[in-house]
Amino acid sequence: MKEITIALMGNPNVGKTSLFNALTGTHQYVANWPGVTVEKKTGVLKWKDYNVNVVDLPGIYTLNAKSIDEQIARDYLVNEKPDVIFNIIDGTNLRRNLYLTIQIIETGVKTVLVLNQMDEVKNLDIKIDTRELSKRLGIQVVETIATKGINVDDLMKSALTQDEKIKYMIYPMDLENEFSSIQTFIQKNENLRSFSLRWLTISLSEKDPYAMSIIEKAGLSLPDISVHDASLRIAKARYDFIDSIVKQIEIRPKEMWTLTDALDHVFTHKILGIPIFISIMWMIFEFTFSISAPLSDLLSKGFDVLGTYAHAIPGWAGSFIGDGLISGVGSVLTFVPLIFFLFFSMGILEDSGYMSRAAFLIDRIMHRFKLSGRAFIPLLLGFGCNASAIMTTRTLEGEKERLVSVLINPFATCSARLPIYVVLSAAFFGSFGGFAIFSIYLISIFVALTMAVVFNFILKNKENSPFIIEMPRYKLPTAKGLGIYTWSRGKHFLKKAGGIILGATAVVWLLSNLPPNSSIGNSFAAQIGKTISPILAPLGFDWHVTLSLIFGGVAKEVTVTTLGTFANGNIESFLPTILNPVTAYALMLFALLYIPCAATQATMKMETGSYKWPIFSVIWGLSLAYITAFVFEKIAYLVI
Amino acid sequence: MFKLMILASFGYAVLTIFMVLSRDYMDAFVALTITLIFIFGLSDVFNNKKSGIAHAMTGSIMGLIFEVYYVIALLASAFDNLINNGTFEFKPFLNFFIAMVLFIFSLYLFFHLRVEFKNKK
Numbered sequence: 147m148k149e150i151t152i153a154l155m156g157n158p159n160v161g162k163t164s165l166f167n168a169l170t171g172t173h174q175y176v177a178n179w180p181g182v183t184v185e186k187k188t189g190v191l192k193w194k195d196y197n198v199n200v201v202d203l204p205g206i207y208t209l210n211a212k213s214i215d216e217q218i219a220r221d222y223l224v225n226e227k228p229d230v231i232f233n234i235i236d237g238t239n240l241r242r243n244l245y246l247t248i249q250i251i252e253t254g255v256k257t258v259l260v261l262n263q264m265d266e267v268k269n270l271d272i273k274i275d276t277r278e279l280s281k282r283l284g285i286q287v288v289e290t291i292a293t294k295g296i297n298v299d300d301l302m303k304s305a306l307t308q309d310e311k312i313k314y315m316i317y318p319m320d321l322e323n324e325f326s327s328i329q330t331f332i333q334k335n336e337n338l339r340s341f342s343l344r345w346l347t348i349s350l351s352e353k354d355p356y357a358m359s360i361i362e363k364a365g366l367s368l369p370d371i372s373v374h375d376a377s378l379r380i381a382k383a384r385y386d387f388i389d390s391i392v393k394q395i396e397i398r399p400k401e402m403w404t405l406t407d408a409l410d411h412v413f414t415h416k417i418l419g420i421p422i423f424i425s426i427m428w429m430i431f432e433f434t435f436s437i438s439a440p441l442s443d444l445l446s447k448g449f450d451v452l453g454t455y456a457h458a459i460p461g462w463a464g465s466f467i468g469d470g471l472i473s474g475v476g477s478v479l480t481f482v483p484l485i486f487f488l489f490f491s492m493g494i495l496e497d498s499g500y501m502s503r504a505a506f507l508i509d510r511i512m513h514r515f516k517l518s519g520r521a522f523i524p525l526l527l528g529f530g531c532n533a534s535a536i537m538t539t540r541t542l543e544g545e546k547e548r549l550v551s552v553l554i555n556p557f558a559t560c561s562a563r564l565p566i567y568v569v570l571s572a573a574f575f576g577s578f579g580g581f582a583i584f585s586i587y588l589i590s591i592f593v594a595l596t597m598a599v600v601f602n603f604i605l606k607n608k609e610n611s612p613f614i615i616e617m618p619r620y621k622l623p624t625a626k627g628l629g630i631y632t633w634s635r636g637k638h639f640l641k642k643a644g645g646i647i648l649g650a651t652a653v654v655w656l657l658s659n660l661p662p663n664s665s666i667g668n669s670f671a672a673q674i675g676k677t678i679s680p681i682l683a684p685l686g687f688d689w690h691v692t693l694s695l696i697f698g699g700v701a702k703e704v705t706v707t708t709l710g711t712f713a714n715g716n717i718e719s720f721l722p723t724i725l726n727p728v729t730a731y732a733l734m735l736f737a738l739l740y741i742p743c744a745a746t747q748a749t750m751k752m753e754t755g756s757y758k759w760p761i762f763s764v765i766w767g768l769s770l771a772y773i774t775a776f777v778f779e780k781i782a783y784l785v786i
Numbered sequence: 787m788f789k790l791m792i793l794a795s796f797g798y799a800v801l802t803i804f805m806v807l808s809r810d811y812m813d814a815f816v817a818l819t820i821t822l823i824f825i826f827g828l829s830d831v832f833n834n835k836k837s838g839i840a841h842a843m844t845g846s847i848m849g850l851i852f853e854v855y856y857v858i859a860l861l862a863s864a865f866d867n868l869i870n871n872g873t874f875e876f877k878p879f880l881n882f883f884i885a886m887v888l889f890i891f892s893l894y895l896f897f898h899l900r901v902e903f904k905n906k907k
Contacts, residue, residue: 403836405843405903407840408836408839408840408843408844408903409840409843409844409847411837411840411841411844412823412826412827412840412841412844412845413844415826417826418819418822418823418826421815421818421819421822422819422823422848424815424819425815425816425819425820425848425852428812428813428815428816429816429851429852429855432812432813432855432859433855433858433859436858436859436862436863436866437858437859437862439862439863439866440862440865440866440868440869443866443869443870444869447869
């Protein structure tokens, strides 16, 4: 078996991950907005007698990387040096995509140009002469529609074909002459031999910070070679070269007005844009809740029946299965339809291409909170899962802006908190339950944005990075794509239910039933809860609620399973014995704002590189939750 | 197309009013937004600008999405009622009926406009 490594590189949202999935047979998360992939992913393809390591890299427009995700892609290409690069480009936008192609070719790594989205090229009536394109660039060109399957043989043969050595002139002679002095300097230093000579020469001419840092790390100092306006002249030369190619190989209809243009005219309208955004958000919210309600009720009834049978089993086993497993874990499993439909709805939002438009619309509002519209995407994704949403902040360029985005993300109410709101709303707010939950979502956005102002002030963040985002074409989400998205996200909930939630519930049941033959009021659980509950007593939370919130720190759903275990199977009639409508809503607010779950804290540590920020987030969240719930109750009791 | 747009605006305005009367305020807001999408495009259609078609197409697409969502939500609510109370109540029926008529109309409008949109290129 021969081993080779192929890396997938290209601009954001051109179909790299779709190609990766098609090559490796995996089901990595794919969506229709730029910046979905923020980390390096690897997979394996077995082809003939080749063992091919396929590496999917984050999208990048140029090798002059700024944000973390771009740096990951650039560093891999420069330092790891894969055997082959599949440079995936959007066939409908050659001019923009070929800039990166030229930079990749300059690194000297064998490159295959994968001309993707050829179905769209056909739809738009664009004609591309791929043979001529291959000739002009001196590399293999393969046409694909990655979302609809690929010809692996074609791609692999291109990867293994030796390219003809062609010499084409991109840069004018005066610029080439100026390069030669830098080239001589690099060739003289052995420390720099591991880097591509051409790439390093041009990057140093451009005064690229990463290239400059290589020189610094090697303990060298670049001779004073002033290449006048180099970066501008280099960029112009590259675009001139691209224009000459595109002129020769592409024919596109003169005036093109696509359905995407038509929709964008209205969706990004200065007056209609925001009402349309609110309408879409409402439909997604209401669709998720209404369609999952009958399924959740059916599951709930099923667990009730199972609980009755379980209680018939004599001794502790019946109590453990009935009160612990079925009443506890079952109270969370009834939310499986809700969680899956929430991700299904988010999948529609992400796959359709509307996410970028939403970010564009919210940009003006976000700037008032010293955040760019791009920071809105992690916030919106936080409604699914904070831990994975925090990773998407890698697309933000400003370091402090990114840190602020990480810190405010736990205030976006994730799907794990949803069961808490639903249980409390059903028990206390009747027909106003839906509105109570929607209000928590609105408060969640308000708190997150307000905290952005506070954190910007604390961190003395004066960065106000401009917002540039690509508007992808609108797409009708496919059933397969939505299925993969929903399952890949929703399965974590099932895993949690079978793992951490089950474990925590077993611990709660054990604490509630020990010492043996004691009532629940005298159990270890009650003793622990009663010891800590004075802290939360001013909020009207008794020991049951206190203990459930403590266990909820591990995973938010455990708050519900803990209450479910105490409730002996009837949580809706149990809750009014320990809470009233005011304290119930205060508990919803508390659950929204208090500590991020363990997974989110771990991601925060990973992304900020320090324990300081997750600890800060826990302390800040707890304080804010306490004050908010307390103030809310005081005002509510005054009004009622 | 001008007449079709007037008709669509009128239809969604009626749906808005009926939804407000049945205290379904957020859905009424969505219906009102669709009404406005059509109304904002009227002058452009009148002046034969291509942005007029943009409003008509977006309005019909938003309308189709809204009606599909609304019917699913009503059906789900009816089934939920059946599971919990044993009765299958399909309320408010008048809103459902108007939504269905508008769905068929939006579907016709979309396919009609698609041809016109291609020719407008």
